[in-house]
Amino acid sequence: MFIELANLHKKCFPNKPWSADDFRDLKNSGCEIIMSENGFIVYRIVVDEAEIITIGVNPEMRRNGIASAMIGIIEKTLKNQGVKKIFLEVASNNIAAQKLYENSGFVRAGLRPKYYDGVDAILMSKDI
Numbered sequence: 001m002f003i004e005l006a007n008l009h010k011k012c013f014p015n016k017p018w019s020a021d022d023f024r025d026l027k028n029s030g031c032e033i034i035m036s037e038n039g040f041i042v043y044r045i046v047v048d049e050a051e052i053i054t055i056g057v058n059p060e061m062r063r064n065g066i067a068s069a070m071i072g073i074i075e076k077t078l079k080n081q082g083v084k085k086i087f088l089e090v091a092s093n094n095i096a097a098q099k100l101y102e103n104s105g106f107v108r109a110g111l112r113p114k115y116y117d118g119v120d121a122i123l124m125s126k127d128i
């Protein structure tokens with residue numbers, strides 16, 4: 001699973017690929033990972049909040065609702081586990097991801113200036 005994840009991650013983030021060991025470390029540190037043939041989502045729960053660490057969909061399969069579906073799935077699971085809020089950070093120049101999150105009901109909750117190599121991070125959250 002970790003090798004397939006690394007291969008898919010490389011397609012989604014060609015400039016910053018994570019290795020199979022990176023994914024293994026995330027899992028070992030308590031993160032949850034959901035992977036399908038064309039997408040993955042990594043998140044972690046901290047008491048009654050959850051953070052989406054990353055999400056990616058195979059470039060050839062985008063705009064088919066895969067990312068929205070994965071967010072919907074974890075949202076249901078998290079709600080059942082007593083989580084009240086989901087939050088995440090997204091680069092201010094990543095318009096596709098911002099639209100995805102807005103479409104999924106996330107709202108802006110803050111800004112971390114120059115968080116990613118000089119690019120601002122927008123903090124977004126959703127009460128569930």
Ligand SMILES: CC(C)(COP(=O)(O)OP(=O)(O)OC[C@H]1O[C@@H](n2cnc3c(N)ncnc32)[C@H](O)[C@@H]1OP(=O)(O)O)[C@@H](O)C(=O)NCCC(=O)NCCS
Binds near residue numbers: 057062063100103
């Ligand atoms: C962001 C990403 C995960 C979206 O995956 P996806 O499966 O294509 O998203 P969906 O099909 O579920 O899109 C849902 C909505 O998000 C918005 N959206 C998604 N991609 C968009 C784009 N390129 N431009 C504008 N809006 C976009 C649209 O509103 C879309 O609904 P619509 O297709 O009905 O208009 C995908 O583009 C990706 O893997 N990008 C590279 C990795 C990345 O940036 N991850 C996020 C890091 S924070």
